[in-house]
Amino acid sequence: MGFAPRTATLLLRSWHGSGPSAVLEYLHTLAEPLTRPAGPVGGGADGEAGLAGDLLDAHPAVHALDCLLEYAASQALADGEMPDEVLGLIADALAAHPGDGAVADAIGAYLPVLHRRATAFTAAHPELYVLDPHRPSSTAGWLRGPGLDPLLLAALDRSQLLAVMRANLSGATLRVACALMDGHHDLLGDPAAAWSELATGPGGAEAASYLLMTLALLTPQRPYAGDAVPDPAARTTVDVAHLWWTAALDADLPPGALAGAGHFADALPDEVWLPLARRSAEHTPALDNADKVAERAAGHPRSPDALLLTGHLLIRPAPDPEYDTDVRRHARTLLQAAAALPEAERPAQEEQLRRALVEAGEVDLAQTLMTAG
Numbered sequence: 001m002g003f004a005p006r007t008a009t010l011l012l013r014s015w016h017g018s019g020p021s022a023v024l025e026y027l028h029t030l031a032e033p034l035t036r037p038a039g040p041v042g043g044g045a046d047g048e049a050g051l052a053g054d055l056l057d058a059h060p061a062v063h064a065l066d067c068l069l070e071y072a073a074s075q076a077l078a079d080g081e082m083p084d085e086v087l088g089l090i091a092d093a094l095a096a097h098p099g100d101g102a103v104a105d106a107i108g109a110y111l112p113v114l115h116r117r118a119t120a121f122t123a124a125h126p127e128l129y130v131l132d133p134h135r136p137s138s139t140a141g142w143l144r145g146p147g148l149d150p151l152l153l154a155a156l157d158r159s160q161l162l163a164v165m166r167a168n169l170s171g172a173t174l175r176v177a178c179a180l181m182d183g184h185h186d187l188l189g190d191p192a193a194a195w196s197e198l199a200t201g202p203g204g205a206e207a208a209s210y211l212l213m214t215l216a217l218l219t220p221q222r223p224y225a226g227d228a229v230p231d232p233a234a235r236t237t238v239d240v241a242h243l244w245w246t247a248a249l250d251a252d253l254p255p256g257a258l259a260g261a262g263h264f265a266d267a268l269p270d271e272v273w274l275p276l277a278r279r280s281a282e283h284t285p286a287l288d289n290a291d292k293v294a295e296r297a298a299g300h301p302r303s304p305d306a307l308l309l310t311g312h313l314l315i316r317p318a319p320d321p322e323y324d325t326d327v328r329r330h331a332r333t334l335l336q337a338a339a340a341l342p343e344a345e346r347p348a349q350e351e352q353l354r355r356a357l358v359e360a361g362e363v364d365l366a367q368t369l370m371t372a373g
Helices: 005-015 020-035 060-075 084-096 101-108 111-117 119-124 138-144 150-154 158-166 172-181 191-198 204-218 232-250 259-266 270-283 290-297 304-314 321-339 350-359 363-372
Strands: none
Touching (some): 060 084, 084 101, 084 119, 101 111, 101 138, 111 119, 150 172, 158 172, 158 191, 172 204, 191 204, 204 232, 204 259, 270 290, 290 321
């Protein structure tokens, strides 16, 4: 029947040489306490054995629920074919234990199957799709698990999804980023509006930075001389990254929200990356991965964007000695390369970078600056 490995021991103990119907009956018996509200261990006034709140994944009733869900999924090859008795158990367990993490996680693991093969049931139970940063839910259990399902993600409430991303719910931001990069461009609606809503409230700047970082890490590496022409799918991914990074810059985000843009240091063509990186550093000088950002910029002494970008990196707040060393080293390399250019080709921003280096502690450059002044 293809039951989950973690429930194999339970099944072996319950088989006793009988047929599948006996096993299912036994599993339903084990899971039945989930249909009654949590109560004190030992039962209530009616003599029924109650379950304490906050069940563990290892509880026999939760194991039995997991087994029955796996069985139901194996039986449903099309919508409407999931066994009614299992759907009834799910409904009763949700009603009796609405805030229990173990029950929510057990159901959440099969939420993609329910979403596709029990559509009438899920339509009647919208609580399956509720997301609350402060409360366990089936959807939160699914988000923390393996596998991607952009269609299920699209069925979730957008504001609730952004709220759990702000709360850093495990898996939420990665799933959203993967769906966006996979072509589900309308998942969060208008990009600039989505960035603004994500970044609003406690944890918003960090959440925006984390989404930007995740998008960057999913973007293919930039092309180098001699590389083969990227396939269309890779170009589409680059276009998505470009779109969402640009929207973040246009969304008037709070300080620090663009720190994750530093992870684009090895992505996107130079003509795209340089102006976006410069704008990001202007907004959030303390970019992540700043040494790599400065190293890439150092290869473009003719670019005003590269010089301005590097200057912004030097003036970020809260200096860190290790960060300072790497960024200043690359900044000096860039300045030297720009100064060596013929005067007609030398960007006017050269002196701005020199001044930023002096203010960052490279005092040996001050004499050149005074001479130029």
